[in-house]
Amino acid sequence: MAKRDREVSPPALANKGFLYAAEDQIIKHIIMKGIKDTEMMSFEKEFNFTDQIADDLVAYIRSHQQPIDTVSISKVEGEPLVFVYESAHDLGTTIDRLRDSASAYNFRVYPSRTLFEGLGELSANDEKQVVIHSCNFKNMQKFLKLDPGLGVILLCRATVIEGDDGKVKIYLENYMHAIERFNNDQISINAKELINSMKEMVEEAVW
Amino acid sequence: MVIKALALCALMLSSSVFASSHDELLIERVNAKFSYTWLALNKTIKAHNYKAAYLQRCDFAMNERHYKSDKYRIVFFGKYDEMKRMSKKYPKLSPFFLLKITVMEEGKHTLIIATPPITLLPLVNTNEDRMTVFRWNEDMKSILKQVKSQYK
Numbered sequence: 208m209a210k211r212d213r214e215v216s217p218p219a220l221a222n223k224g225f226l227y228a229a230e231d232q233i234i235k236h237i238i239m240k241g242i243k244d245t246e247m248m249s250f251e252k253e254f255n256f257t258d259q260i261a262d263d264l265v266a267y268i269r270s271h272q273q274p275i276d277t278v279s280i281s282k283v284e285g286e287p288l289v290f291v292y293e294s295a296h297d298l299g300t301t302i303d304r305l306r307d308s309a310s311a312y313n314f315r316v317y318p319s320r321t322l323f324e325g326l327g328e329l330s331a332n333d334e335k336q337v338v339i340h341s342c343n344f345k346n347m348q349k350f351l352k353l354d355p356g357l358g359v360i361l362l363c364r365a366t367v368i369e370g371d372d373g374k375v376k377i378y379l380e381n382y383m384h385a386i387e388r389f390n391n392d393q394i395s396i397n398a399k400e401l402i403n404s405m406k407e408m409v410e411e412a413v414w
Numbered sequence: 415m416v417i418k419a420l421a422l423c424a425l426m427l428s429s430s431v432f433a434s435s436h437d438e439l440l441i442e443r444v445n446a447k448f449s450y451t452w453l454a455l456n457k458t459i460k461a462h463n464y465k466a467a468y469l470q471r472c473d474f475a476m477n478e479r480h481y482k483s484d485k486y487r488i489v490f491f492g493k494y495d496e497m498k499r500m501s502k503k504y505p506k507l508s509p510f511f512l513l514k515i516t517v518m519e520e521g522k523h524t525l526i527i528a529t530p531p532i533t534l535l536p537l538v539n540t541n542e543d544r545m546t547v548f549r550w551n552e553d554m555k556s557i558l559k560q561v562k563s564q565y566k
Contacts, residue, residue, distance in 0.1 A: 236541040242548055288537060289506040317470070322501065322511055325467025326494040336501070336508065340470065347472075351486075356439055358486055358516040359527045362472060366508045380509040385529055388439045 234268060235261045286383050290406060294367075294375040294413040301375045302337055302367055305412040312408050314341035314363065322366065335369040346401055353394050360385045360398075363405055377409050440528045442558045446565035448485040448519035454561045455489060455517065455526065461560075462553050464491045467512055485519040500546065506537050513550060515557070526561060528554050 238261045241249035250256040294301040302319060309316045322336035323329060340362040350357040366378040379402075386398040444451045459466045470488045492512035501508045516527045531550035538544055 233541060233544050237545070237548075240541075240545075242545060242552070288533075289509055291506065320468070322508060323467070323492070323494055323498060325490070326465050326492055326497070326512070333498075342472070355518055355520060355525060356441055356527055358472075358488075358518050358525075359439060359529055361516075362470065362488070364509065368505060368508060370505070376505070378506060378509045384533065 231265050231269070234265050238264055286381055288381055288384055290379040290381060290409075292377045292379075292409050292413045294377060296375065296413070298335060298337070298367065298369040298375050301377065301412060302339065305339055305365060305367065305377065305409065308408045308412045309339070309341040311411075312343070312404055313345075314343045314408070316341045317362065322368075337367045339365045339367065341365075343401075343404075346397070349397060350394070353391065353397070354389055356389065357386075357394065363401070365405070365409060377413060379405055379409060438530070440530050440554055440558055442526050442562040443520075444524045444526060444562050444565050445522075446524060447522065448517065448524050450565065451524035451526065451561060452487070452489075452517060454564045455515065455557070458557050458560050458564075459489070459491045459515075462557055464493055464513070464553070466491045486517070488514050488516050490514050496546065500538075500543065503543070504537050507534060510534055513554065515554075526558050528558060530554065 235258075237247065239249065239251040239256060239258075241247050241252075250261070296304060306316045306319075317340040320338045320340075321329060321333050322338055323333050324338075341364075342362045347361050350361060360380075360382050364380065367375065368378065369375045382398050382402050383395070386395055389395075444454075446454070456466050467490045470490070472486045472488065490512040491514070497511050501511055510529075510531075513531065514528065516525075518525045518527070531547055531554055534547050534550075535544060538547060
């Protein structure tokens with residue numbers, strides 16, 4: 208078995224992405240409490256850090272923060288990370304309709320899986336969380352020719368969940384956020400088309 | 415003493431948390447063919463205390479349709495209790511579960527690719543849960559780097 212050995216990337220205190228995403232209280236929390244199973248220890252325990260010292264350190268880190276590149280976030284600014292649709296149907300019917308809809312949009316639909324399949328013994332409730340993978344191979348080939356890294360967002364996926372209240376919802380990842388990392392306009396256009404197809408497909412299924 | 419502690423803290427913050435770029439894909443090119451990389455990846459996932467749940471073959475279906483492609487699979491992995499708790503609390507995390515790594519053969523090399531879990535931060539709202547997301551991110555980076563390091 209491979210020995211666990213965390214490799215540490217070069218220090219990047221001024222990582223603008225993280226600093227942009229993290230609130231002061233998160234950074235302070237990390238300083239004070241540390242991160243379990245990492246080399247980041249609790250400075251509250253190890254060095255008796257007070258709230259004031261932690262606040263000062265957060266302020267110091269912020270003072271070295273570079274402004275976020277607004278261009279890099281503008282394309283998806285305001286776009287949700289996830290699209291959520293409420294279905295007018297029960298779980299089984301919603302899944303059937305989604306599979307039919309995907310086929311109609313020329314997606315090959317893979318066998319459904321429960322969300323936690325393969326992780327161990329599942330509870331009855333786990334059966335109400337279903338993942339449907341699908342793929343439009345023409346699109347896939349087009350994406351992979353542009354950049355093999357795009358394999359990370361393929362296959363396409365919809366997650367269907369029946370909540371405790373009996374309501375059935377479909378969750379779709381908004382691929383535009385993942386695509387933005389490729390900084391390629393053509394990929395962005397193709398991805399927009401793909402996610403629009405998926406949204407239409409889901410809208411038909413839940414109607 | 416305080417200055418030394420502050421310096422140490424800054425260094426550790428930089429290595430543990432800030433090392434992952436929020437807006438970059440996690441990608442490593444492994445100097446090994448697909449089958450060796452695949453084996454190393456499965457072992458390394460287990461060594462990080464995750465369970466490899468299932469794999470999705472994508473190349474099979476592509477070849478079936480006469481598209482030329484290299485080997486292309488996705489391995490899904492996770493920790494049942496942790497992910498169940500998180501998806502129950504934050505259903506919007508469910509499209510990103512289980513964690514996954516894409517494996518693609520490219521000539522004599524193999525690419526292993528993952529989306530940085532830290533991108534899920536906006537979906538959680540307590541410090542404890544943010545720490546969980548940070549840990550996933552650290553583990554994902556560590557898994558990829560460790561697999562690469564086995565075939566230098």
